[in-house]
Amino acid sequence: SQQGEEDPQALSIQEGENATMNCSYKTSINNLQWYRQNSGRGLVHLILIRSNEREKHSGRLRVTLDTSKKSSSLLITASRAADTASYFCATDDGNSGYALNFGKGTSLLVTP
Amino acid sequence: DGGITQSPKYLFRKEGQNVTLSCEQNLNHDAMYWYRQDPGQGLRLIYYSQIVNDFQKGDIAEGYSVSREKKESFPLTVTSAQKNPTAFYLCASRIPGGDTQYFGPGTRLTVL
Numbered sequence: 107s108q109q110g111e112e113d114p115q116a117l118s119i120q121e122g123e124n125a126t127m128n129c130s131y132k133t134s135i136n137n138l139q140w141y142r143q144n145s146g147r148g149l150v151h152l153i154l155i156r157s158n159e160r161e162k163h164s165g166r167l168r169v170t171l172d173t174s175k176k177s178s179s180l181l182i183t184a185s186r187a188a189d190t191a192s193y194f195c196a197t198d199d200g201n202s203g204y205a206l207n208f209g210k211g212t213s214l215l216v217t218p
Numbered sequence: 219d220g221g222i223t224q225s226p227k228y229l230f231r232k233e234g235q236n237v238t239l240s241c242e243q244n245l246n247h248d249a250m251y252w253y254r255q256d257p258g259q260g261l262r263l264i265y266y267s268q269i270v271n272d273f274q275k276g277d278i279a280e281g282y283s284v285s286r287e288k289k290e291s292f293p294l295t296v297t298s299a300q301k302n303p304t305a306f307y308l309c310a311s312r313i314p315g316g317d318t319q320y321f322g323p324g325t326r327l328t329v330l
Contacts, residue, residue: 110260137317148222148308148321149261194260198317202276203268205251206319208260 110138110195110209118215125182127212129195130175136198138171139206140180143192152193153180185216221245222322224309229327231296231303239294239325241309249312250292251319254278254305261308267292296327304329 110131119125129138137156141149155162155171155178162169168181182189192213196206222243231237241250249268253261263276267286281300286292296303306326310319 139318141321146306146324146326148224148323149310149319150321151318154317196261202263203249203251203266203274204312204317205263205266205276206261208253208262210258210260 110197110207112193112195112209112212114212115210116213116215118217119185121185121187121216121218123185123216125185125189125214125216127180127193127195127214129178129180129209131178131195131197131207131209132176133199135173136200136204138169138178139196139198140167140169140178141194141196141208143194143211145191149194182214185214187216187218190214190216222309222311222320224307224322224325226325227323229325231327231329233329234298236295236297237327239296239307239309239327241292241294241322242290243292243311243320243322244290245311245313245320246289247311247320248289248314250286251310251312252276252282252284252292252294253308253310255308255324256305264294264307303327 113128139154140152192211194211225240251266252264265284267273283295309322
């Protein structure tokens with residue numbers, strides 16, 4: 107199955123700065139979702155954007171979707187040390203019982 | 219409390235042994251999924267089930283087996299046929315008609 111690719115693989119910023127992560131995917135999708143994973147833990151859903159949407163906001167999160175370029179970006183504004191985690195984009199193409207296709211993730215480190 | 223539980227958190231297996239990972243949910247979700255995560259990688263789909271007594275192979279089903287006798291439970295057996303089973307295993311479920319997946323805390327399996 108197709109997999110998204112996140113860019114960059116790792117990102118290090120200071121508290122208060124913005125963090126931007128990008129995701130590219132290969133085939134048509136129903137929606138694209140972003141998940142967060144703290145080290146050694148399960149994934150937590152952050153935000154979902156549907157294929158007919160271009161931008162969505164949730165708190166300090168802003169996600170964009172460009173279906174013509176098959177790409178998405180996640181912006182975290184005013185980062186905090188607690189935002190340190192791995193972030194994954196996941197696409198739903200309606201196949202495999204609506205299982206998600208995950209990228210390899212971006213590891214974000216926010217230093218005080 | 220509603221949620222997904224996985225047990226055990228850590229599991230050690232000798233080569234040639236079968237082991238079973240537990241996944242239980244009390245969210246009344248029909249669809250359940252098993253993913254495998256290797257270090258620095260995204261999640262890959264092992265098996266999924268959309269309804270009781272039915273399940274389908276995902277992308278990397280070889281060496282694994284599942285059952286779905288109850289809505290709440292979706293155990294995964296890692297058999298001796300799985301050549302490289304050391305990984306982090308994540309179980310997830312999805313609300314009927316919904317897009318978001320809810321993840322358990324994961325089981326880390328190590329083959330000694």
